Amino acid sequence: MIQLTEETKAGWCVVSVRGRADAESAEQLETALRAAVEHNSRVAADLSHLDYVSSAGLRAFIQTARAAESRQGEFAICSPTPSVRRVFDMSGLHQILKIQGGLPC
């Protein structure tokens, strides 16, 4: 179960991701994030209310970052909880994705 909401703040499209990013919800997550980077040059995913992420969820973030990079757009992953952050770190994604403690706007 995942809830996605979108708002624009100071030139950033902020996508709030709540719930679980797992094998069941990953496609919905990727579709929403990719649409956001296609329509906005600066996108931030707010993970402060993301309770769980598995490799399927990580892939959605990786594919979105790739899509943003190919369009020379910015994609920031913001405010993950310590447990979620640890899954990103264990996967080496802290080296290739822009992960930050707070929102850029």
Place this chain on the structure above:
Amino acid sequence: MVEFCSAHNLPADTEFQLNLVLEELFVNAIRHGGCGGLKDAACIQLDCTAQNAVQIEFRDRGQAFDLTAAPAADIGAPLSERQAGGLGIHLVRQMMRDVAYRREGEWNILTMLHSVAEEQETL
């Protein structure tokens, strides 16, 4: 899983990681092992051992697949070269220790341990 973790007073992060490990194993068995549509395709047993560790036994009736022999995901690859596959197995190996595989008849059987104490120290 929620009941198991609360019955054994396990921390929330342990519950998170055990959920993740079981999801990765189950999804692999369905998507790559041919377990989709099979009745009673997988069987999971959880035990809280005396050494402050959780033992998982995961059985599935998919094609023979030895997770311990699978190639490691290249987690140092740049974004453009990142392969989509292998990340789940990589996470299982990161979160679990003493991972062992055997094939018994039509079953793949994986056993592994998750250290609870070690994890609390690193929090």
